[in-house]
Amino acid sequence: MTRSMVPSVATEGPVLTELRLEVRAFLAEQIAAGAFVPHVDTWLTRWDRDFTRELGRRGWLGMVIPTEYGGQGRTYLERFVVTEELLVVGAPVAAHWVAERQIGPSLLRYGTEEQKHAFLPGISRGELTFGIGMSEPDSGSDLASVRTRAEQVEGGWRLTGTKVWTSGAHEADAFFALARSAPPDAAHRHDGLSQFIVDLRAPGVTIRPIISMAGDHHFNEVHLDGVFVPDDRVLGELGSGWSQVTSELGFERSGPERVLSTFPLLATAAQAMDDGRLPTDVGLGRHVARVAGLHQMSFAVSTALEAHENADTAAAVVKLLGTTEEGEIADYVDTLTASGWALDEELDTLLHAAILQRPGFTLRGGTNEILRGVIARGLGMR
Amino acid sequence: MTDLRDLAVPTRPDPDLVGMLTELFDDYRSARVAPTEVVDLDGDLWRRLDGLGLTRLTGSEAAGGSGGGWLEAAALLGIAAGAAAPVPLAEHDVLGGWLLEAAGLANDGGLRTVCRPDPSGVALNVTWARDASSIVALWEDRDDWRVVDVPVDRVGIEERRNLAGEPSDTVEFDLGDLEAGVVVAHEIGEQFHLRGALARCAQVVGAMERIVEVTVDHARERTQFGRPIGRFQAVQNLVADVAAETALARAATDTAVARAAASDWRDPGMLFAVAVAKSCAGHSASVVVRNAHQVLGAIGTTLEHELHTLTKPILARRSEYGSLHEWDETLTALAASAGHDRLWSLVTTGRAAPRRPH
Numbered sequence: 001m002t003r004s005m006v007p008s009v010a011t012e013g014p015v016l017t018e019l020r021l022e023v024r025a026f027l028a029e030q031i032a033a034g035a036f037v038p039h040v041d042t043w044l045t046r047w048d049r050d051f052t053r054e055l056g057r058r059g060w061l062g063m064v065i066p067t068e069y070g071g072q073g074r075t076y077l078e079r080f081v082v083t084e085e086l087l088v089v090g091a092p093v094a095a096h097w098v099a100e101r102q103i104g105p106s107l108l109r110y111g112t113e114e115q116k117h118a119f120l121p122g123i124s125r126g127e128l129t130f131g132i133g134m135s136e137p138d139s140g141s142d143l144a145s146v147r148t149r150a151e152q153v154e155g156g157w158r159l160t161g162t163k164v165w166t167s168g169a170h171e172a173d174a175f176f177a178l179a180r181s182a183p184p185d186a187a188h189r190h191d192g193l194s195q196f197i198v199d200l201r202a203p204g205v206t207i208r209p210i211i212s213m214a215g216d217h218h219f220n221e222v223h224l225d226g227v228f229v230p231d232d233r234v235l236g237e238l239g240s241g242w243s244q245v246t247s248e249l250g251f252e253r254s255g256p257e258r259v260l261s262t263f264p265l266l267a268t269a270a271q272a273m274d275d276g277r278l279p280t281d282v283g284l285g286r287h288v289a290r291v292a293g294l295h296q297m298s299f300a301v302s303t304a305l306e307a308h309e310n311a312d313t314a315a316a317v318v319k320l321l322g323t324t325e326e327g328e329i330a331d332y333v334d335t336l337t338a339s340g341w342a343l344d345e346e347l348d349t350l351l352h353a354a355i356l357q358r359p360g361f362t363l364r365g366g367t368n369e370i371l372r373g374v375i376a377r378g379l380g381m382r
Numbered sequence: 383m384t385d386l387r388d389l390a391v392p393t394r395p396d397p398d399l400v401g402m403l404t405e406l407f408d409d410y411r412s413a414r415v416a417p418t419e420v421v422d423l424d425g426d427l428w429r430r431l432d433g434l435g436l437t438r439l440t441g442s443e444a445a446g447g448s449g450g451g452w453l454e455a456a457a458l459l460g461i462a463a464g465a466a467a468p469v470p471l472a473e474h475d476v477l478g479g480w481l482l483e484a485a486g487l488a489n490d491g492g493l494r495t496v497c498r499p500d501p502s503g504v505a506l507n508v509t510w511a512r513d514a515s516s517i518v519a520l521w522e523d524r525d526d527w528r529v530v531d532v533p534v535d536r537v538g539i540e541e542r543r544n545l546a547g548e549p550s551d552t553v554e555f556d557l558g559d560l561e562a563g564v565v566v567a568h569e570i571g572e573q574f575h576l577r578g579a580l581a582r583c584a585q586v587v588g589a590m591e592r593i594v595e596v597t598v599d600h601a602r603e604r605t606q607f608g609r610p611i612g613r614f615q616a617v618q619n620l621v622a623d624v625a626a627e628t629a630l631a632r633a634a635t636d637t638a639v640a641r642a643a644a645s646d647w648r649d650p651g652m653l654f655a656v657a658v659a660k661s662c663a664g665h666s667a668s669v670v671v672r673n674a675h676q677v678l679g680a681i682g683t684t685l686e687h688e689l690h691t692l693t694k695p696i697l698a699r700r701s702e703y704g705s706l707h708e709w710d711e712t713l714t715a716l717a718a719s720a721g722h723d724r725l726w727s728l729v730t731t732g733r734a735a736p737r738r739p740h
């Protein structure tokens with residue numbers, strides 16, 4: 001057989017197309033009503049609890065969560081088209097992003113009944129928001145080296161350590177912290193890690209802002225000073241934290257947010273070319289083609305995941321190419337503009353934000369260098 | 383819960399056919415003697431394929447074909463290209479055979495190639511013209527498109543070769559022959575360019591997928607500094623990009639093929655889908671060709687090595703049926719006229735939805 005890294009392409013069925021149009025019409029109304037101003041990279045930088053709750057009311061959150069836990073009992077593919085529609089118009093989706101993409105599915109897979117009932121309905125209504133506490137000052141790509149300690153005490157655990165780059169921690173209700181619950185064993189470095197559900201308002205939690213180069217506050221340093229986590233807030237199995245955080249990577253890496261963070265800029269540039277505010281240039285077509293190809297690839301991976309096929313390497317391919325492309329779009333539009341040229345406010349704002357967010361695209365959630373390693377392993381080279 | 387098939391339908395060609403073709407062309411490749419600088423038609427292979435019904439895979443059964451569709455045709459073109467098989471499957475079947483059927487002209491099964499002569503009756507870069515028994519020409523005659531099947535002894539052929547060393551001749555027709563062609567529907571004339579471009583994409587992607595194999599194998603086998611070069615992260619990165627770009631070209635091409643197969647080319651989004659395939663495959667080709675040669679080292683630059691039998695045709699074919707630049711221009715025009723509000727609809731369906739009333 002030929003060596004194909006990505007599952008077969010799939011044709012979108014009528015159920016998805018209808019859902020798309022429904023979401024699209026709602027978003028057009030919202031924009032017309034001034035409910036939000038379209039922006040780039042909104043899944044990280046635009047936190048809006050009201051908008052998130054409105055999506056919950058419309059049944060567009062908790063889509064893969066079964067109805068018994070307050071969700072919609074729908075599919076990953078339906079969630080896929082909803083998230084695409086939200087991203088391409090630059091809607092403010094950061095408040096629910098992490099909960100919807102990662103926390104909900106992890107709880108479904110590893111959570112206890114009590115945990116599912118405690119968190120999933122709130123996530124589905126858009127009322128409970130989450131962050132991810134994985135990275136630390138000395139642990140980035142080498143995540144297994146995390147040093148946050150979890151010490152067993154009466155009735156639970158005490159967590160001590162520092163998490164960094166925690167997006168939205170200053171807004172979120174809780175985060176999943178990856179911590180060492182058993183001493184490191186050099187021969188089995190992935191053992192002894194566990195996941196804890198930490199209330200970010202609990203005593204001993206200190207959250208300090210880290211200001212981005214754009215001057216914005218979206219990520220934080222989260223210091224845990226003996227924070228108590230009761231036994232019933234351990235996620236999954238003690239010591240299985242590593243396999244739990246890596247098992248959902250297929251969904252995390254292949255999603256539309258790895259391709260579409262700058263789509264609002266691309267759309268604005270297309271309009272500007274048509275209006276003569278930007279010079280006509282074939283690069284537009286090249287980028288539109290790449291986005292279209294990546295949209296198909298991302299959809300193919302989601303279809304395979306929905307059918308429970310393993311698509312980890314394919315997901316790494318989508319993230320590698322997609323995050324590169326969304327950054328290339330920013331750079332491309334920048335090369336078309338001239339300083340002092342009378343650009344409109346809208347294009348300017350989106351372009352500057354995209355340029356300043358770009359470095360993060362190829363870092364967050366596994367850097368492109370790490371992803372190339374994943375692909376090389378998938379090809380049998382390591 | 384909703385049935386997966388109501389949500390998304392994966393499209394793949396019949397796995398039995400793919401298995402059979404893969405085996406056939408793997409055998410062909412392993413049995414082949416060393417590559418040559420010029421590449422001539424392999425008549426033995428052509429006759430074998432003919433015996434298996436593969437040279438008229440997409441012909442209707444009534445017209446002596448095998449009744450295959452675009453999914454099967456694209457699989458055959460890709461797998462044959464992966465073996466660098468010098469046979470005119472695209473020209474004879476997918477393009478020439480189709481035009482003859484569309485025009486209601488008889489097809490005696492003799493080897494065909496195909497072209498679109500200019501108003502003066504000249505066609506450039508006609509692959510395999512010298513090997514054909516007759517040439518199917520599509521000609522724009524003022525407001526009409528005409529199709530004519532002209533025996534080679536009635537045309538002038540100046541023999542040339544393309545970058546891949548394949549026959550790619552200049553053909554001069556007698557204007558009288560072209561004027562006597564059968565008038566066909568406009569959509570036939572318009573589809574020809576799209577079909578030709580997509581056939582080239584299928585071939586480009588098939589060759590890229592073989593390059594992934596060649597590159598990975600080499601990186602695992604070649605040892606320097608006491609270990610396989612594939613252990614070096616720098617080499618892994620080169621190969622990972624070859625594989626990733628190939629996957630993107632594959633996804634874009636298969637999407638266009640799936641739309642063509644599902645709608646028999648009537649989907650109004652075909653122009654966009656083919657343009658996306660041509661653009662993605664063409665730009666990916668730059669990375670794939672460049673990186674593969676870098677990984678293979680000096681051996682990959684030699685005539686005896688398989689690599690150039692793949693890289694040269696990739697570069698030759700990405701410039702056929704419209705240069706990369708022309709396709710990017712088409713996409714740019716489509717995107718700009720879709721504008722801000724309809725660009726996404728263009729990306730997902732190939733059509734810009736009607737403008738919303740304000």
Ligand SMILES: Cc1cc2nc3c(=O)[nH]c(=O)nc-3n(C[C@H](O)[C@H](O)[C@H](O)COP(=O)(O)OP(=O)(O)OC[C@H]3O[C@@H](n4cnc5c(N)ncnc54)[C@H](O)[C@@H]3O)c2cc1C
Nearest residue numbers: 132133134135140141165166167360363364365366367369
């Ligand atoms: C915008 C943004 C939001 C984020 N949000 C969160 C969040 O909410 N929660 C959270 O936990 N984390 C978050 N992160 C952190 C993110 O996951 C890390 O940045 C990422 O894992 C890389 O770690 P690092 O930044 O420490 O870089 P490092 O790991 O120090 O890497 C620096 C450079 O070295 C390269 N490198 C490292 N190791 C290797 C290797 N083995 N081979 C080749 N190259 C290598 C990297 O590719 C990179 O180019 C966020 C990051 C960004 C940019």
